[in-house]
Amino acid sequence: MQLRLDALDAHLAKSLAPLYVITSDEHLLALEAADKIRKTARAQGFSEREVLVVERSFKWGELLAATQSQSLFRER
Numbered sequence: 909m910q911l912r913l914d915a916l917d918a919h920l921a922k923s924l925a926p927l928y929v930i931t932s933d934e935h936l937l938a939l940e941a942a943d944k945i946r947k948t949a950r951a952q953g954f955s956e957r958e959v960l961v962v963e964r965s966f967k968w969g970e971l972l973a974a975t976q977s978q979s980l981f982r983e984r
Contacts, residue, residue: 909925912938913941914942916944916945917944920944920945920948924948924952928945930942958974
């Protein structure tokens with residue numbers, strides 16, 4: 909699902925998706941979207957986040973491993 913920044917608030921008011929990919933030609937808009945998502949996640953009790961930067965040498969197995977590993981001490 910693609911969302912514009914002006915529709916993000918309404919989406920976040922309903923529920924959080926398990927994964928967000930933020931892309932934009934405008935760096936400031938991407939930062940604002942990320943800030944809104946993090947703020948909503950913190951308010952709902954999510955305290956950890958994992959950031960993966962996809963570059964030319966990115967190992968896609970890292971993404972799979974990140975989604976399948978769960979900490980015993982993680983809150984949400």
